[in-house]
Amino acid sequence: MTELRLITPEAKEGPFSAGTPLPRRLPPGRHGIPSNLVREHQRLRLLAAMAEAVGDHGYANVTTTHVSERANVSTSTFYKHFGNLWDCLLAAYVAAADQLCETIEAACVEAEAGGDSLAEGIRAGLDLFATEPALGRLVCAQAPREATALGAARRLLISRLAAMLRRARGDKEERPQPHRLDERLIDATLAFLHTRLAGDDPERLTSLASELAAILDRPRLGGAAIAGQR
Amino acid sequence: MRQEACAAAREALPVESTEVNAPTPDATIREGEMEGVLHVVGELGFRGASVRAVLEYSGGHRKQFYGHFDSLEDCFAQAYEAWIDRLGVSLLEPAITAPNWQASVQAGLVKLFEFVDERPAIARSLFIEVQIAGGAALTKHDEAVDRLAGLLDSVRTEIEPDQAPPASTGIFVVGGIEACLCDALAAGEANRIWDALPELMHLAVGSYLGKEAGEAASEEAKELLARGRAELNEGSR
Numbered sequence A: 001m002t003e004l005r006l007i008t009p010e011a012k013e014g015p016f017s018a019g020t021p022l023p024r025r026l027p028p029g030r031h032g033i034p035s036n037l038v039r040e041h042q043r044l045r046l047l048a049a050m051a052e053a054v055g056d057h058g059y060a061n062v063t064t065t066h067v068s069e070r071a072n073v074s075t076s077t078f079y080k081h082f083g084n085l086w087d088c089l090l091a092a093y094v095a096a097a098d099q100l101c102e103t104i105e106a107a108c109v110e111a112e113a114g115g116d117s118l119a120e121g122i123r124a125g126l127d128l129f130a131t132e133p134a135l136g137r138l139v140c141a142q143a144p145r146e147a148t149a150l151g152a153a154r155r156l157l158i159s160r161l162a163a164m165l166r167r168a169r170g171d172k173e174e175r176p177q178p179h180r181l182d183e184r185l186i187d188a189t190l191a192f193l194h195t196r197l198a199g200d201d202p203e204r205l206t207s208l209a210s211e212l213a214a215i216l217d218r219p220r221l222g223g224a225a226i227a228g229q230r
Numbered sequence B: 001m002r003q004e005a006c007a008a009a010r011e012a013l014p015v016e017s018t019e020v021n022a023p024t025p026d027a028t029i030r031e032g033e034m035e036g037v038l039h040v041v042g043e044l045g046f047r048g049a050s051v052r053a054v055l056e057y058s059g060g061h062r063k064q065f066y067g068h069f070d071s072l073e074d075c076f077a078q079a080y081e082a083w084i085d086r087l088g089v090s091l092l093e094p095a096i097t098a099p100n101w102q103a104s105v106q107a108g109l110v111k112l113f114e115f116v117d118e119r120p121a122i123a124r125s126l127f128i129e130v131q132i133a134g135g136a137a138l139t140k141h142d143e144a145v146d147r148l149a150g151l152l153d154s155v156r157t158e159i160e161p162d163q164a165p166p167a168s169t170g171i172f173v174v175g176g177i178e179a180c181l182c183d184a185l186a187a188g189e190a191n192r193i194w195d196a197l198p199e200l201m202h203l204a205v206g207s208y209l210g211k212e213a214g215e216a217a218s219e220e221a222k223e224l225l226a227r228g229r230a231e232l233n234e235g236s237r
Helices: A037-063 A063-069 A077-082 A083-113 A115-131 A133-140 A148-168 A178-198 A202-220 A221-230 B004-014 B025-044 B051-058 B062-069 B074-096 B102-120 B120-133 B135-159 B167-188 B189-208 B209-236
Strands: none
Touching: A037 A063, A037 A077, A037 A133, A063 A077, A063 A083, A063 A115, A063 A148, A063 B025, A063 B120, A077 A148, A077 A202, A077 A221, A077 B051, A077 B062, A083 A115, A083 A133, A083 A148, A083 B167, A115 A202, A133 A148, A133 B062, A148 A178, A148 B074, A148 B209, A178 A202, A178 B135, A178 B189, A202 B167, A202 B209, B004 B051, B025 B051, B025 B062, B025 B074, B051 B062, B051 B074, B062 B135, B102 B120, B102 B189, B102 B209, B120 B135, B120 B167, B135 B189, B167 B189, B189 B209
């Protein structure tokens, strides 16, 4: 039987999994792959294709045809998986947001032993965006008006990332920052990275890690700490 | 934003005065079409907007519309340019007369929130739908963001060089303010933006001047809001 490694439930597998690229097409003809695996494989391809198609065509012009052609499935297969374009976009967004959070979380846990978990988390997130710029653009962009549920998914992502920021910094503070300030900082970070992903070479993103960590830290630092930072 | 920086930016913005010469009837119609496209795009989304919907709002004719613009996209781009510059001027005017950088940031934010609260559909076009539309309008948007970031950066003259904030702080803060506006606008609760004034002042001032200054700015904004709400309650009795 043909091996389908990308749909095993191991970590790092998914529509945006860095490393092994997702095969664009299953083997033609009678391959003997169980239908549930074929279906899951199609779904993952559609999610990855959605992010890429939004990057190429923009929210204004992207269509289900763009997505299904890129995923190498028919339009009718698209509609077997998703009710409409925005359902697919929401599913792609949630998958991308989960992957970002898992990547940052893993880096923070690893750094807790001795390193700076904020800096390591930022670095891991930027590395992910540099290798998967379509994922980065999808996660950082504002939601279009038609995709109402995407706004809620974005707010949830911001809350998760703000909680990570608090764990990395706020737990050690005498007077913790207001929670909503942390959410504003994350909001600003996504907006900032969106402009960088649109304009620059995505690979240069990783060089922003220390600057971004300094920006996120600055509102938490008193005058004396700022003076002592240099 | 330092007053001289705001005044220089105000001078640089090419916003025409409507008081010197009365607009011609054709210019008035064109202006109505431009307001119409921003309103319609804000209400229906860029993908859902049409020339027909614009004309239903502005009251003009199709032939006149195509005499003024090549297409709906062209109309949106021209309207965007005119309105984003006007908004920029209206933010700078109270900032110029404010006594210091922090007060001018707050005055600019208050003016911005008034606009968003009063014209939510147009604000949705200016801040959310422009990302969908892309093209010339998005270029104008990015220029406006850069201008505002530069104005915020004017406080660097008051900070010791060895304590200067990171180079991208201005763009970061403007992005945070805009994302907050987009959130309120997308939720259809434009007036909710006022609640964010203290935390946005904290973000803006804290990102340049640190924790104590950010907290003080947040407290001042809370007091301003409390005074404004008390005045409103007084007036409604």
